[in-house]
Amino acid sequence: MSLQLYAVTIAFSLFFIFFVIELVRRGALREQYSLLWLGVGLVMLVFSASSRLLQWVAHAFGVYYAPSLLFLFGLICAFVLLLHVTVVISRLTDRVIRLTQELGITQMRLAELEHRVHAAVRQPPRDAGDLVPPAAAGTHAREPGVCGQAAASDGGARRAGGDNP
Amino acid sequence: MPRILVIIPAYNEEPVVGNVVRAIFRHRSDVDVLVVNDGSQDRTAEVAAQAGARVVTLPVNLGIGGAMQTGYRYAAQFGYDIAVQLDADGQHDPADLDRVLGPLLAGEPVDMVVGSRYVERTSYRSTAFRRLGMVILAAVVRLILGYPVKDTTSGYRAVNRRVIELFAHWYPTDYPEPEAIVYLHRNGYRIREVAVAMREREAGRSSITPFRSVYYMVKVLLGMLMNTLRSGNHAQPLVHRGEEP
Known part of the structure; x- marks a missing residue:
């Protein structure tokens, strides 16, 4: 193997490993998924550092043309990674479905609650109506009380007069 | 008095x-109706709410x-x-609600009631292609269950509290009825069929085109096979509280 090619393959392997590390550092790749890629990078580095190792392994497996072993490794790695990715996608799909369902139900409950709170706010108590100053600051301060009462008493009950004398 | 929820999934x-919602309330005023608006682009949610249904709108289409x-x-x-599930397209007649609910309300030893098109002679007709698919599904289901369920694809069903909790925990996707x-059978629940009338769809097309139905067929068969392979596993987390009516 020529020296230039030797240098290029090692440089590429190193670049690949540092690129994966950089992705993890920036938060673009999760640690758990980076392990597989770091493993691939290390294998690439080892084989590019020593062409004799590849020859030896090829000989041990009875492979006549050593580089074809690289293709085999590459293919196996690609398949394993793809399978891994589809497993991850399946898990994500389940979670997205579950979250979408909960979001839909929660949004409905929130809308109903808002509806009841608004209904309670729009109907000031008749007997205490002229006692309550219609100042904006006043309504702001009363909101939590209205909210709690609407939830507790189905929004129909009138507010207590002593709330804001 | 048991609390009953009618679930209607609706997409456009x-x-x-x-x-459909108004017809349900005409036939039974003692039920709540929940329309699950599956990310529709039209006014499904507003129309359903105006008719008196509670509406859950899913932000994206889940199928x-x-x-x-x-x-x-x-x-x-x-x-x-x-809980009763019923299609939004009008092919399930709300007049049959009593028949589908009957066995559960009577406290009979059954967990799910399937409103079936084929138990007795009804006026329902279907295309040859769909019928073939249904026949194959029915044969496989019979093989697994050991007894026949004539209409495995019917989406007109009523279930009790135990099944509600089970389905809340796990439910098949895409084409869920046969699965x-x-x-349910693999987890030891009891299924009953009753005859219901099926009407032509009032509007809209079936979501199942011939090409997709082949894909669904393969997928459903695979799903049922997987179900038999992992029988009982899913049943473990379920808490049996003895709430059966």
Whole structure:
């Protein structure tokens, strides 16, 4: 193997490993998924550092043309990674479905609650109506009380007069 | 008096969903109706709400299984005793609600009642292609169950509290009806069929085109096979509280 090619393959392997590390550092790749890629990078580095190792392994497996072993490794790695990715996608799909369902139900409950709170706010108590100053600051301060009462008493009950004398 | 929830998954069913909801209330005033709006682009949610249904709108389209399970999760959260699922397109006649609910309300030893098109002679007709698919499904389901379920694809069903909790926990996707039957059977639940009338769709097309139905067929068969392979595993987390009516 020529020296230039030797240098290029090692440089590429190193670049690949540092690129994966950089992705993890920036938060673009999760640690758990980076392990597989770091493993691939290390294998690439080892084989590019020593062409004799590849020859030896090829000989041990009875492979006549050593580089074809690289293709085999590459293919196996690609398949394993793809399978891994589809497993991850399946898990994500389940979670997205579950979250979408909960979001839909929660949004409905929130809308109903808002509806009841608004209904309670729009109907000031008749007997205490002229006692309550219609100042904006006043309504702001009363909101939590209205909210709690609407939830507790189905929004129909009138507010207590002593709330804001 | 058991609390009953009618679950209607709806995707772009604006022209018909209102009529379906009103028809349900005409036949039974003692039920709550929940329309699960599965990311529709039309006014399905408004129309359903105007008709008096409660509406859960999913922010993205989940497909029939995900939408249906939303209804079961709702029923589980809000403590309903019985849930009925029914199609939004008007092919399930709300007049049959009593028949589908009957065995559960009477306290008979059954966990799910399937409103079937084929138990007795009804006026329902179907295309040859769909019939072939249904026949194959029915044969496989019979093989797994050991007894026949004539209409495995019927989406007109009523279930009790135990099944509500089970479905809230796990429900098949895409084309869930036959798989749900097998799943319930493998977990020891009892299934009953009653005859119902099926009408032509009021509007809209079936979501199942010939090409997709082949894909669904393979997928459903695979799903049922997987169900038999892992029988009982899913049943473990379920807490049997003895709440059966």
